[in-house]
Amino acid sequence: MASFRKRGCTCKKKHCTCGAKWEYRIKYVDRQTGKTREKSKGGFSSKKEAQLAAAEEELKINQFGFAENGNEFVQNYMDDWLEVYKRPNVKPITYSVQERNVRLNILPRWSRYRLKDISRTEYQKWINELRQKYSEGTVRRIHSIFSSALNDAVHEFRIIRENPVQKIKIPKDTERKQQLKYFTKDQLDLFLAELKKPQKNAKYQHSIQYFALFSLMSRTGIRIGEALALTWDDFDPENKIISVNKTLVYPLNSEPYLSTPKSKKSERVIKLDKNTVNIMKKHRINQKEVVVRYPNYKATDENIIFHQHDGRWLRTNVVREYFKEVCKRANLPILSPHALRHSHAVHLLEAGANIKYVSERLGHASVKVTADTYLHVTNKIENEALDQYSRYMEH
Structure with missing residues (x-):
């Protein structure tokens, strides 16, 4: 619920002439802690302008429901990203592949991390380890899913400032002949x-x-x-x-x-x-x-x-x-x-x-x-x- 007030008004008139600015305050429940939190922003020229900005911010909070400033845990974020934002928008077989890779490869390593704690160096080490186990194509698929999710965290939900896993290098296959399995x-x-x-x-x-x-x-x-x-x-x-x-x-x-x-x-x-x-x-x-x-x-x-x-x-x-x-x-x-x-x-x-x-x-x-x-x-x-x-x- 949003509330509004005019800060620093000195004229005390109904139609303010002193140039004071409006601010909004929004109270909501942080789903990470269960505690009530408050978000405010000022500098609006009119109450109407503050109301419009508050409505937009409330929509983001209600729609996305993610903790701000990268404090969302990877486990919670990936679960919701898959179920709410991917399942309705991709083919079932595509969703099945994405869900399986998240469950079997991404979450076992990163579930307890907050988004803001994922570092490029640690991630690159993980990718290198995956290449010891999987083919180049499989690792590219896993990386693509995680990177896409983090891109959405930046551009769609605005809960982190940048994608920490951009421009990651995936070791290439050097012995394709040995990796291709077939019967003579x-x-x-x-x-x-x-x-x-x-x-x-x-x-x-x-x-x-x-x-x-x-x-x-x-x-x-x-x-x-x-x-x-x-x-x-x-x-x-x-x-x-x-x-x-x-x-x-x-x-x-x-x-x-x-x-x-x-x-x-x-x-x-x-x-x-x-x-x-x-x-x-x-x-x-x-x-x-x-x-x-x-x-x-x-x-x-x-x-x-x-x-x-x-x-x-x-x-x-x-x-x-x-x-x-x-x-x-x-x-x-x-x-x-x-x-x-x-x-x-x-x-x-x-x-x-x-x-x-x-x-x-x-x-x-x-x-x-x-x-x-x-x-x-x-x-x-x-x-x-x-x-x-x-x-x-x-x-």
Whole structure:
């Protein structure tokens, strides 16, 4: 509640002529301490001017609710920044990524700090430590989220004067080849062959679902979320295509939901080879056979291509764990399902596919993303092409 008074008035008249200035005083509860605080400002020529300024200030206090002068704790600030200012304004999948990075990486390190206590040097040390654990891209994502939040603290909420983490240097990847994880052609053959072997303790031994899922991913390069979101309406065996127009998001401790693909280019139609089409056809028949064979295995009401025994979408964490188990059984490097996407891209490039075609097939935002990601493969192709050219010119 704001109150107003005229300071230093000497004429005591209704319409002051002595040039005294008006000031406002606002009382509010500091949510950090629970105590009543007061904010005042003077120097206004009229009461009306003071009232307008006070109304604007009250709006900021009520709307933002953050402690001033950088005294807000990072934990409180990030919680509200995510829930109030990000969740309503970004795609669910984007919010999920931001929330996960805040919860798992930012808050464990900075939650007990006040915004004003974050120093550039300490932050840079933290970034350097993160690079020992994560890739350059992952660290850039974490930094981008925190820096964006602090930019809002400066320009939107005006609770700190400047962003302390601007112009931070993120150590670059120097060995991209070693960091890119994928199966060679022979390794992929071993992996898929292992999926066909019967497992004595398997609950649904006659199901070929995982063989179909991982075969599709390895022959198309689709992401795990895109694969798990597929329905049979997306599969066109006659034209040998599969349509990618959604992705499954499975947040921690929450219900799964469908979202739009990662980017505009991610929405695409992918041509399938004959072998993959046949595998998908077999899976469709097998899916119905499994429902008949096992009493507790239910058909899906959503026409889902890959689903749990109760008819719901497969959980991404379950798929990842199963993938690792198959890697162990086949004595292969323990990778993740995303390695199938990299494998498909590498195999296409090594087979001589045009990089623009590979980029479009993967749904990358640009050809540059594809070239940067598979730099060692494209360099190898360029060197081989130059060798062939040299041999041609020498004869």
